[in-house]
Amino acid sequence: MDKGFIKLNRKFFSHKMWEAARTFSECEAWIDLIQSARFEATEQIERIGGREICFGRGQYPASNRYLARKWGWGEQKVKTFLGKLKIERMIKVDTSQGMNVITLCKYNSYNGTTQPDNSDDNSSIDLLFKELRDLKTQLEAQQMTQAQLTDNPNLKKEKKEEERNTNSPYNPPKGYEKFNFDFLDLGFKESFFVWLSYKTSKGQKYKSQRSIELCYKQLKVKARENPRMATLIIEQSMASNWNGLFELKEHKNAESNQTKGTDGKRADYSIGM
Structure with missing residues (x-):
């Protein structure tokens, strides 16, 4: 049960369940980056924001502002999230073309190809599952915290007071x-x-x-x-x-x-x- 892939048709990401208006979790945002990155091996040139942006397989050109609207986040939260992914060596970000071009490390692993990926000595599939498990754990912790705030009026009051006292x-x-x-x-x-x-x-x-x-x-x-x-x-x-x-x-x-x-x-x- 801990090997192989779950086959998911890309049509899922145009389904009403995925497109429903909501604030994305970090796990959903990561999955969205994987499915948004270019799949074809050839390079693509698109005109975005008045600039000619060149990107290839496993890359995704997107500004922080665009991702904030797409995920229902603030721009600062997007910046923090991308920074976290860079620290974990899950992505690289190139701004030399005047816009973020996000490169997904080990993109071949996420798409189940047979192409070799020697950027790390560890098993790429094992790494993928570890990353998803970590994101799942974070999401469950966030949901548990939210449930505690809902059930406990004192914690909810303290949380509101904390929000009022922070620059948010x-x-x-x-x-x-x-x-x-x-x-x-x-x-x-x-x-x-x-x-x-x-x-x-x-x-x-x-x-x-x-x-x-x-x-x-x-x-x-x-x-x-x-x-x-x-x-x-x-x-x-x-x-x-x-x-x-x-x-x-x-x-x-x-x-x-x-x-x-x-x-x-x-x-x-x-x-x-």
């Missing part, structure tokens, strides 16, 4: 410390706090608990309950210097409407101010 993207931005954000879903929290900070920088700070909750409610509706789509909506508004949030497919109309209202004056489409 999950803490309310400056000026919003007095408000209650228990209504936020974890997958939306970081991007929503980015939106609050953006509005404050424009001198348009939300002044009541009710206005904040209405803004969040409308964001979830426009994002169809999808945290990654919510992040894109917020980035769209910030990049366009808009005062409000709009569905992605409506961005052209939104820009036109914000420039000029029905009475010929500039309109303010802020949500829940």
